[in-house]
Amino acid sequence: MVAVADVLIAGAGPTGLTLAVDLARRGVACRIVDKEPVFATGSRGRGMQPRTLEVFDDLGLLDAVFAHGSAYPPMRAYQGSEVVWEGVMSEPTDPTPDVPYPNGWMIPQWRTAALLRERLAGFGGQVELGTELVALEQDEDGVIATLSRDGRAERARLAYVVGADGGKGAARRLLGVPFEGVTQEDFRVLVADVRVTGLDREHWHLWREPMIGLCPLGGTDSFQLTIADPERELATLADLAGYVAERTGRTDFRLDGLTWLTEWRPNTRMATRFQVGRVLLAGDAAHVHPPTGGQGLNTGVQDAYNLGWKLAAVMGGAPGSLLATYEQERLPVAAHVLGLSTRLFEQRTMTRGREERQLGLSYRGGPLAVDDRPAPGVLRAGDRAPDGPWEGKTLFDVFRGPHWTLLEFAGPAGAYDVRPGTWVLVRPDGYLGVVTENPATVDACLGHLGCARDDVVTARV
Ligand SMILES: Cc1cc2nc3c(=O)[nH]c(=O)nc-3n(C[C@H](O)[C@H](O)[C@H](O)COP(=O)(O)OP(=O)(O)OC[C@H]3O[C@@H](n4cnc5c(N)ncnc54)[C@H](O)[C@@H]3O)c2cc1C
Known part of the structure; x- marks a missing residue:
């Protein structure tokens, strides 16, 4: 058995990486592992909310985020080639002294993760790839995490383990914590990163029946393609290109590159607990919701931001009750966000209000206020x-x-x-x-x- 760190973070998505950066800048010895052998690609959570921009400002990442993404472009809906509606997802607001970053920002998730990894490297940290959390045992003084790598098992003793290993991760299952909610099996959305020739990058292009979207991804030469509930399998570039041409009736642009393709089904679930002893759950490992409203990545980043200082303080001698406030503060926030994204999904609306910005989230009345x-x-x-x-x-x-x-x-x-x-x-x-x-x-x-x-x-x- 080796003891090389105080904290193990399982999962190097945006949640785990944010926590790793925050702990690293606090001088906490921390390991971060991911079961995948290579870093994830894919634009996935591309909508960054104003509150997350403030978090990244504090973590010294904001200049890089602004250098690599873009503002959301105006939306343009068509019937074939005819423009039938134009609008914006949310009206841009001018910065004020109290809210310096009032508008959402678009940056592909793979880029956000890469920027977080760069920041972590600045503190001497790096992700251990191909390393899977497979078992957990704990007592009052610590946790033994079993990690599997290249078919070999390593038992590591740690003060704390954080499961930031996503909706299908191991930590929650190993703790036996229920993931309550529903998955809607009768509806799916295909999401892909594609290259497109012949379509301007100044608009988010939309068609209805079925809903097809092509949104230019700032800081890249790709678009994020979304197709709501296609009635047939679309697995290749040729499938996607054929379907889009057929359903939009457009021959003036073409899809000519595919770098990532996934599908999601509306999935709304929440862990009943975010902490069991010395193991904590954060991000999608603790709550998943439809991507509508762009809340998932943002909520995970803010889980990490709430947890980082508390973990560091408790390891520095603060009372354990401080750590318990992580669940007390974040569980109600997650429940609220779940309700919000589900409501937006059910309304099928493309426009967004102030609530999604996450600036109004408060821990008022909570254990630390x-x-x-x-x-x-x-x-x-x-x-x-x-x-x-x-x-x-x-x-x-x-x-x-x-x-x-x-x-x-x-x-x-x-x-x-x-x-x-x-x-x-x-x-x-x-x-x-x-x-x-x-x-x-x-x-x-x-x-x-x-x-x-x-x-x-x-x-x-
Ligand atoms: C199509 C789509 C669009 C989205 N759009 C938005 C958006 O606009 N805004 C927004 O905020 N959110 C959005 N989301 C949600 C967002 O992508 C997720 O909420 C976000 O990825 C959660 O980050 P995470 O770090 O908690 O988990 P993940 O990103 O899932 O990362 C978990 C990591 O853990 C690793 N792992 C799993 N099991 C183990 C194990 N046993 N041991 C070690 N490692 C393990 C995985 O390999 C993975 O790298 C979208 C999601 C999808 C699918």
């Missing part, structure tokens, strides 16, 4: 910490990094509708932990929140 003011304002403990101008920089500049931030307010400032003398303790994941007018409350909460005084950066606003 302390707000003892006599007259709380609009912004409360548990809410996302808004950005705002600060000494020629921004609050996000102050928040960026693995630390906590204590803001001392001389009066209301921007989105912070607080009275003079208010203290706001901002968690490492950018949510308000404590809002108080009593400095003693801050001190009392630091230990409970797993926060050492040295980890706190203070700023007067």
Whole structure:
């Protein structure tokens, strides 16, 4: 048996990689393994929500994300060649001081994963490919994970294991945690990455009956092709090209390259627990939903972001009850997101509102939110910490990094509708932990929140 790391992350999709980056920057010794021998291709989760952009800002990835993707193009629906409708998925909004990245961004999932791997490499970490989690045993002091690689088994002892191994992953099954929900077997959507000649890249092209979409993937020369519920098997480029030409009636463009093809069925399921002892579940391993609304990858990234600082703090001596707040905070969020994506899927709508941006998700009323003011304002403990101008920089500049931030307010400032003398303790994941007018409350909460005084950066606003 070898003990080489404190944490094992099973699964190197966006969730596992985000957690690996966050733990690496906190100096936690961590292994990340994936059962596949090569990295996944495919545009899959290409819609990045504004809240995820903020997470990637904090993790030092945002410039790379913006350098490689694109804004969502306007949609154009046709009957054959005739344009019958034009619109946008959601109206672009101008940045404001409190919301610097208000709009979604499109970037293929394979690229997001590659950027996360690059960031991880910057901290000296790398994914162990072809390494499958096959068994778990745990006691009060640790977990023994059995990993299979090239037909050989390795038993590794760890402080914690995180199952970020997707909807069909092993961790949840090994823990015996039910994955409650439904899979709709009578409907499927084909999704492919294709090259197209003769079609402009300024629009997301759509046809109805059946719904066919060709969306240019920013930062690549490909389009994401979607075909809703085709009545016959389409397995090759020739099949897809023939079907698209037949159903759109268009001969002025052609599909001439296929790099990835998959199919999904509406699948809405949630694990009944996100933690069993020293094993935690995150991302699709904990919840799956239809891709409508572009919530899956985003919710997984934010699971990881909620979990990273708590795991690091508990390994640094914070009470184990802090780790329990991961499930307490994220399970209701996942349930909410499941409802949202299912509703959007059932409505079959192409336009999106504000809710999908995930900026309004809050841990208000949760186990870590302390707000003892006599007259709380609009912004409360548990809410996302808004950005705002600060000494020629921004609050996000102050928040960026693995630390906590204590803001001392001389009066209301921007989105912070607080009275003079208010203290706001901002968690490492950018949510308000404590809002108080009593400095003693801050001190009392630091230990409970797993926060050492040295980890706190203070700023007067
Ligand atoms: C067509 C399509 C479109 C989508 N569009 C969007 C979108 O626009 N926006 C959005 O947010 N989401 C979208 N999603 C959802 C998104 O792709 C997923 O939510 C996301 O991939 C979840 O990431 P993850 O890291 O949790 O899991 P995964 O990406 O599934 O990664 C899990 C990893 O674990 C590995 N693994 C599995 N078992 C083991 C094991 N036993 N040991 C070791 N490794 C293992 C797998 O090989 C895999 O690499 C879409 C999905 C599909 C299919």
